[in-house]
Amino acid sequence: MTKKPLACVILAAGKGVRMKSKRPKVMNELLGWPMIKWLLESVRHLEPDRVIVVVGPGMDDLVQAVHPCEAVIQPQQDGTGSALKCAMNLLQRFTGDVLVLLGDTPLVSPETLWNLIQARRQESGIGISVLGTEVQNPTGYGRLLMDPEGNIAAIREEKDASPQEKMVRLINTGAFCMDGKRLERWLGSLTNRNAQKEYYITDLPEIAARDGYKTCVSVTFDADEVRGCNTRAELFALEKIAQRRMREHFLERGVTLQDPETVYFHFDTVLEEGVIVEPNVYFGPGVEVGEGTRIRAFSHIEGVKIGKNASVGPFARIRPGSELGDDVRIGNFVEIKKSKIGDRCKISHLGYVGDCEMGEDVNFGCGAITVNYDGFEKHTTIIGKGVMVGSNANLIAPLIIDDGAFIAAGSTITQNVPADALSVSRAKEEVRKGWAAIYRQRKTEKKQKKAS
Numbered sequence: 001m002t003k004k005p006l007a008c009v010i011l012a013a014g015k016g017v018r019m020k021s022k023r024p025k026v027m028n029e030l031l032g033w034p035m036i037k038w039l040l041e042s043v044r045h046l047e048p049d050r051v052i053v054v055v056g057p058g059m060d061d062l063v064q065a066v067h068p069c070e071a072v073i074q075p076q077q078d079g080t081g082s083a084l085k086c087a088m089n090l091l092q093r094f095t096g097d098v099l100v101l102l103g104d105t106p107l108v109s110p111e112t113l114w115n116l117i118q119a120r121r122q123e124s125g126i127g128i129s130v131l132g133t134e135v136q137n138p139t140g141y142g143r144l145l146m147d148p149e150g151n152i153a154a155i156r157e158e159k160d161a162s163p164q165e166k167m168v169r170l171i172n173t174g175a176f177c178m179d180g181k182r183l184e185r186w187l188g189s190l191t192n193r194n195a196q197k198e199y200y201i202t203d204l205p206e207i208a209a210r211d212g213y214k215t216c217v218s219v220t221f222d223a224d225e226v227r228g229c230n231t232r233a234e235l236f237a238l239e240k241i242a243q244r245r246m247r248e249h250f251l252e253r254g255v256t257l258q259d260p261e262t263v264y265f266h267f268d269t270v271l272e273e274g275v276i277v278e279p280n281v282y283f284g285p286g287v288e289v290g291e292g293t294r295i296r297a298f299s300h301i302e303g304v305k306i307g308k309n310a311s312v313g314p315f316a317r318i319r320p321g322s323e324l325g326d327d328v329r330i331g332n333f334v335e336i337k338k339s340k341i342g343d344r345c346k347i348s349h350l351g352y353v354g355d356c357e358m359g360e361d362v363n364f365g366c367g368a369i370t371v372n373y374d375g376f377e378k379h380t381t382i383i384g385k386g387v388m389v390g391s392n393a394n395l396i397a398p399l400i401i402d403d404g405a406f407i408a409a410g411s412t413i414t415q416n417v418p419a420d421a422l423s424v425s426r427a428k429e430e431v432r433k434g435w436a437a438i439y440r441q442r443k444t445e446k447k448q449k450k451a452s
């Protein structure tokens with residue numbers, strides 16, 4: 001069977017005035033990833049022949065974000081219908097299906113889109129299939145008004161709807177699949193005779209019907225996946241949905257989330273089977289956690305690959321560019337930045353490790369730090385295998401500490417340390433016998449004299 005040609009057009013020229021933001025609406029992020037990328041990812045699974053994104057003038061960052069998909073500029077934002085016309089300039093003589101999607105409806109699944117395409121293809125007489133869903137509160141959405149044969153009699157926008165039409169809870173999600181052979185002609189019949197004086201894509205089913213074509217609705221029962229996003233409150237609602245999906249995904253994969261709702265993920269977080277995440281953990285972009293590792297409460301983790309059976313936190317901060325080996329122990333109030341930590345290392349309490357390469361089996365004592373910044377540049381600390389760094393040591397980079405060396409607690413180390421050596425750098429210790437007792441007595445006498 002040969003694959004039927006499919007073009008996908010994504011409408012994203014809207015400025016997003018209701019978001020009160022300078023960036024194009026579809027560049028707003030869900031789980032740290034622009035909305036438009038979510039949609040493109042779903043579309044990719046359909047293997048379309050062409051993907052065209054309609055953008056507004058001057059939206060260069062959006063054009064860049066959708067690359068290598070084609071972008072076409074809609075010079076004036078006078079409606080979803082006119083936006084589609086702009087894309088059709090690139091689709092002349094295209095005779096396959098044209099799938100039209102709204103850039104501000106980013107969470108729709110490939111399966112649902114596929115059902116929409118199949119709905120149009122099921123019968124040659126069907127010119128348009130529209131993705132619909134039933135919602136509790138349809139306010140703001142276009143209503144799908146059906147005729148007794150199951151055709152779409154009309155799609156009525158909120159602003160044009162009568163009180164009776166407003167009662168309809170079957171809504172237009174904005175996704176359409178249309179017969180490319182006819183589309184250009186239908187678009188030619190659009191007018192802007194409506195409350196907003198815009199060319200509405202939603203008038204196309206009526207136009208197709210007048211041209212003798214049937215139309216149909218493909219329904220999704222998951223209203224969450226087709227929620228649109230016009231305001232920041234709605235963006236937040238989508239974020240919640242996307243977070244919930246991510247949590248469900250991990251629970252299904254055998255990850256333990258002790259209090260799922262308090263864990264925040266990014267779109268690219270990877271947690272292997274058997275990972276345990278305690279409450280109140282934040283995963284920033286670029287995190288991979290290996291099998292059996294435990295991320296303990298109140299940790300903030302980004303840009304790091306963590307090995308197997310490790311333990312991180314509570315209250316740990318891992319910053320980008322880091323790699324933690326297997327069986328590593330990172331304890332409370334430890335910050336790690338751009339560092340590679342070897343297998344079985346222990347950095348158990350109150351430390352800072354930045355720009356460091358640490359070999360295996362290092363014990364990095366409480367309060368020890370790498371001093372990686374001289375006020376102008378960052379420098380590297382290299383620590384060999386099996387090194388013991390005593391508590392409260394300052395390792396002034398650039399510095400190399402070779403395998404098996406021992407750094408005495410409280411030392412400030414500025415010179416490289418050879419393998420198996422002891423490096424100690426402290427002020428000379430002095431013990432004055434009886435000094436404290438004499439001191440106390442003198443102070444007490446002074447106080448009594450003052451009082452009398």
Ligand code: UD1
Nearest residue numbers: 011012013014077078079080083103104141142172173228
């Ligand atoms: C639209 C639908 C409505 C549907 C709802 C679903 C129309 C007329 N209305 O309403 O029936 O229930 O989506 O969420 O289609 N855009 C352009 N160029 C324009 C105008 C809009 O590219 O000139 C893009 C926007 O960037 C946006 C999308 O089209 O991504 C939808 O536009 P929007 O203004 O948000 O439409 P709604 O009022 O939400």
Ligand code: CA
Nearest residue numbers: 104228229230
């Ligand atoms: Ca919208």
